[in-house]
Amino acid sequence: xxxxxxxxxxxxxxxxxxxxxxxxxxxxxxxxxxxxxxxxxxxxxxxxxxxxxxxxxxxxxxxxxxxxxxxxxxxxxxxxxxxxxxxxxxxxxxxxxxxxxxxxxxxxxxxxxxxxxxxxxxxxxxxxxxxxxxxxxxxxxxxxxxxxxxxx
Numbered sequence: 034x035x036x037x038x039x040x041x042x043x044x045x046x047x048x049x050x051x052x053x054x055x056x057x058x059x060x061x062x063x064x065x066x067x068x069x070x071x072x073x074x075x076x077x078x079x080x081x082x083x084x085x086x087x088x089x090x091x092x093x094x095x096x097x098x099x100x101x102x103x104x105x106x107x108x109x110x111x112x113x114x115x116x117x118x119x120x121x122x123x124x125x126x127x128x129x130x131x132x133x134x135x136x137x138x139x140x141x142x143x144x145x146x147x148x149x150x151x152x153x154x155x156x157x158x159x160x161x162x163x164x165x166x167x168x169x170x171x172x173x174x175x176x177x178x179x180x181x182x183x184x185x
Contacts, residue, residue, distance in 0.1 A: 037124060038094040039077075040101045041117040043087045044110040051109060062109075075100060076126045086110055089117075091124050 051058040059081050066079055075092035088104070090097050105113050 035093045037091060037121045038097045039089060039091040039118060039121050039125075040097055040115060041087070041089040042101070042104075042113055042115050043085055044113040046081065046084050046086060046110050047108070048084070058109075069100070073100065076124050078126050087116075089126065091121060091126060094120075 048055075063079060070076065070090070070092075073092060073096045075090055075096055077088060077090040080087040090100055
C-alpha cells in the first residue's frame with residue numbers, strides 16, 4: 034500500500050490575477066481544486082487570508098508532488114514557500130469537501146493579524162501537518178470570520 038505524503042505551503046496572491054471579485058475567484062479556485070483533487074484522491078485544505086494562500090495537500094506521493102508542481106507554476110500567486118512536507122501516517126483532512134455557494138467562510142480581522150504574526154516567525158517554516166491543521170481549526174472558528182477558507 035502506498036504511503037501518504039503531504040505538502041503545506043504559503044504564497045502571496047497576485048491581486049491583478051484574481052480580478053475585481055476576489056470571492057468569486059476564490060470560489061472558482063476551490064471548485065477547480067475539488068474536481069482535480071477528487072479525481073486524484075487528494076485531500077487537504079486551502080486558506081486565503083490577508084492576501085496569502087495557505088494550502089495543505091495530502092495523498093499518494095506522486096500525485097501530491099505533481100499537483101504541487103502545477104500549483105507552483107500558477108500565475109495567480111508568487112513567492113511560494115513550502116512550510117512542511119513529508120510522509121504522514123493518516124490524512125488530516127479526510128472527508129472534507131467544498132460546496133457552492135457556502136464555500137467561503139468569513140474570518141475575523143484579528144485572525145488575519147494572528148496569521149500575519151505566525152507567518153513572520155521562523156517556526157512556521159517547520160509546521161507538522163497536525164500543527165497546520167490546528168492553526169486552520171483555530172482561525173476558522175465560527176466566532177472569528179473575515180476571509181476565505183476552502184476545504185479542498
